[in-house]
Amino acid sequence: MRALTAHSGTLEIVEVPTPEPGxxxxxxxMEAATVNPVDLATRDGHLAAFYSPRERVGLGWDVAGTIDEIGPGVTDFELGEMVIGVSDILGLPSKTHADLVVLDAAAVAxxxxxxTPVEAATIPLNGLTASQAIDMLGLHEGQSVLVTGAAGGRVVLVP
Structure with a gap:
């Protein structure tokens, strides 16, 4: 299967083994995936301190697509179901910019x-970031907050 990887600041589509869910x-x-600032930082090597150095590193955090295989112990999803998910581990050889991506069921909704898949793919990382920011505020009942600038990701289709 194909995966978009980075090596020394260069992007390359490579063939990688098909991942199997555990x-x-x-x-x-994958039907749509986003490009976020963290992908650019990964491409440029700025985050290499957070993962073991590898010759190539996979890119992509957000994904929208259909479930194509279910691992043991997963009962909340069905084959063919449209889902969104986030791959939040740096340094994997293949992430969401690939034909197929394996995710923990807890990272999928x-x-x-x-x-559309393009619209849905923009939700996971932006939504997680907004939720974490709101949680950090420690709001009490009756308080409100305005969240702006939640459109930092760019959508890419990889057929």
Missing amino acids: RGQVRVR RAPRGV
């Missing part, structure tokens, strides 16, 4: 109805 995981056939 216990508590699902495999998603059903895609919202009525949205």
